[in-house]
Amino acid sequence: MVARVGKIGFLINPIAGMGGAVGLKGTDGLAAAALARGAKPQAAVRARACLHLLSQEPSLLFFAASGEMGENVLLQCGLPYTVAYTAARESSSEDTKLACRAFLENGVDLILFCGGDGTARDVANAAGLRPILGIPAGVKMHSGVFAISPQAAAELALGFVRGELLARDTEIVDVDEELYRAGELQTRLYAIAKTPYQPVLVQERKRIYSSASEEEFKDQIALFASEFMRDGSAYILGAGTTTARIAELLGVEKTLLGVDVIQEGRLQQKDASERDLLALLDREKSVKVIVSPIGAQGFILGRGSQQISASVLRRIGVENLIIVSTPHKLAELPRLLVDTGDLEMDRILAGKRMVVTGYRIAQRKETAAASALHI
């Protein structure tokens, strides 16, 4: 029997990661400055650490961007490839997007890229529903598409193209680098992408349930929520795929990257702003919030759903904050994080919080203020 050939689109953001070591907190628009400060290109080294592990696999075919955007590393590792896109001499984020489109035209199973959150945004924008996987090489990696190491990326890529692993939805988040350099951490949710993942066993041993059933838990959470949401209150639904599943079950179209208001099963307000929410609080007696952790670091507030601000929360009351998450996602997070921009509110939210993880099932999870952690 001949093994099926797995097609992988591969690109590197050659300047990714250079800003970090020289204190630039990201490299967007600053490659020349980074080089001047003595930064060395990191991405190719990280990419080699990953691809080297794939060099013994006969059943892989790569589609690459030219030169330092991918081709060079594939050549060094002795992997079979076709150049699908020829980049400009000084590549830009436009090249990343165009290369991804070329990969899709070649029918790749997976886009493997090497970079940081900025690269992830560009790749996700171009890839649509095609699974993507990041070899971590950037300064910031808040997005859920990154493997924990180049070596882990090799295992995930291989497992996925062999059909042993599944893909799941994850969030693409990025920090506003200019604000970040000014000392302010402002993350935004940019897209939802599909990415391969290793089933993390939620309870030790294989027995309880494997990650393959993560979608079932989303359904369980949605069913439970659809039942407790019939109490007449207005429900503010935060961003993310778990909250989107609740809306889906209620037959309401959810703004995936924004905040919606649902009452008695009907959409009250789509893509609400903080001001909309404050106005809602003026008219409604009972308002509750449902949020789920966003990104690789598990922010429940302050990332992706900034509309649910400290002043909104204060008026709603912390006791009316409902956190939902699949047990799988929760198991991967050491803790949940909040960053409402209001230290007093963050302090109130910190501690053990109840997280609904299934139908009439919840867990207790440690929640911390991001400001107290120096991440």
Add this chain to the structure above:
Amino acid sequence: MKIKYLLDEEEIPKKWYNVAADMPTPLDPPLHPGTLKPLSARDMEMIFPKALIQQEMSTDRWIDIPEEVRDIYRLWRPTPLYRAAALEKALQTPAKIYYKYEGVSPAGSHKPNTAVPQAYYNMKEGIERLATETGAGQWGSALSLATCLFGLKCTVYMVRSSFDSKPYRKSAMRVWGADCFASPSDKTNFGRKILAEMPGTPGSLGIAISEAVEDAASHSDTNYALGSVLNHVLLHQTIEGLELKKQFDLADDYPDIMYGCCGGGSNFPGMVFPFIPDKLKDKKDLRMVACEPSACPSLTKGLYAYDFGDTAGMAPVIKMFTLGHDFIPPGIHAGGLRYHGDAPLLCNLVHDGLIEATALQQNEVFEAATLFARSEGIIPAPEAAHAIKPAIDEARRCKKTGEAKTIFISLTGHGHFDMAAYDAYNDGKLVDYEYPADLVKQSLAKLPRV
């Protein structure tokens, strides 16, 4: 200091105590799941022997223990009462801590106390096979042992989460000659239905009960046996509390507070029911606390109402504190405590305020179990450890107040089959589950009535 209070074999009680004779509020009758009319003895004859049905419905205060049953009890009974001197020292408490250890039975828990008489009465009435469910595997092991001693066959439906995590429990059942299947199984209609709907389910006691009842109801040579909840089970377990009273006499002491773990109710009621008359007639100032997991807190968070005893709605409808028969608790390690309801006799007394309840998280329970093992030596079953945690808390309170209270722990069994759970705790992988009681209440308030 004297550590063990031991009774002679001849002091094994000759009668069980039936609390139904002394309860201030009479028990609400069990209902037929189809007609919702009170269950008749005839309804029960399809799956139970007549002698057990009589016990189930009896309000006689004392019921004779057959000699054949007492002869088998001699293998491990009377069980020892220990003074936990080392634990007291570790806690530096003025409190006196005692525990009665049921782990000395061949199956390693208190479950043979009722498995043996149940197998005996079925054998006497010509039944050839018993079908049952098991959560943690303790009841399945106990019934396998008991059927083996009386020459009966046994089929055990073991909740999937425990079946996978405790492979040696099923090995033990096999040694005693029983067949053990993971539930939901493909052996019954109900099991096949659940498997089709929820292929990855960890299973639950409610599902396993439905499978065993279906098996018994569809085979004339087969009866059903249940290891908790039912009145006759609690009756048989009172042998523990009756021994305990004599042992406290030996120690010249009397408990101020008693803790026992509680799933469906068998060990805890068995240990404390014989003390109920002291509280009612002699007005003893005694607290009895049922200890349940936060993941499945029927007594502390459930509704006191009629509900089905099983998931399929085939078992009798009983008045109890319930989380709903469709609730499938998360796969915690104290598998024996994953039941959506509780024994009606116990619930009645909790409702009347004679018995209290408390709920505990997995991690704090294992922390307490580890402290217990490091001072007393015995590694407790995770279920039993639910009673240790609040007892330790009480002893620590005594340290603060200087009170020399007498604290009792019912230690239902050893944890030798639960090492995976201890590993998970030590690796920091145990999840603390919670029951979202307020949200559930909110969801039930507006649910359409079916």
